[in-house]
Amino acid sequence: xxxxxxxxxxxxxxxxxxxxxxxxxxxxxxxxxxxxxxxxxxxxxxxxxxxxxxxxxxxxxxxxxxxxxxxxxxxxxxxxxxxxxxxxxxxxxxxxxxxxxxx
Numbered sequence: 001x002x003x004x005x006x007x008x009x010x011x012x013x014x015x016x017x018x019x020x021x022x023x024x025x026x027x028x029x030x031x032x033x034x035x036x037x038x039x040x041x042x043x044x045x046x047x048x049x050x051x052x053x054x055x056x057x058x059x060x061x062x063x064x065x066x067x068x069x070x071x072x073x074x075x076x077x078x079x080x081x082x083x084x085x086x087x088x089x090x091x092x093x094x095x096x097x098x099x100x101x102x103x
Contacts, residue, residue, distance in 0.1 A: 009040040009102075014054070027087040030057050038100075048098040058090040 003013025
């Protein structure tokens, strides 16, 4: 995580999560980046904004199956013939805007 905090309720940050080889998505190793920001509007109200999957990697909503495409990888096999497994999608890019009330 890399960010800057001006006060307890005013900050911005960017964080990254690394999904290594043999991950649960059956994809080559990849990094997902998220961004967060919070800004106080008054003593009890603050505005919080988040962007999930900032780069949009593997963000398709529909999984496409193409057995002749060689750029996809399959899950590791212990014995027997290798079975091709379509990679799962991480999820679409999402923007979330939230109003927090601090009591």
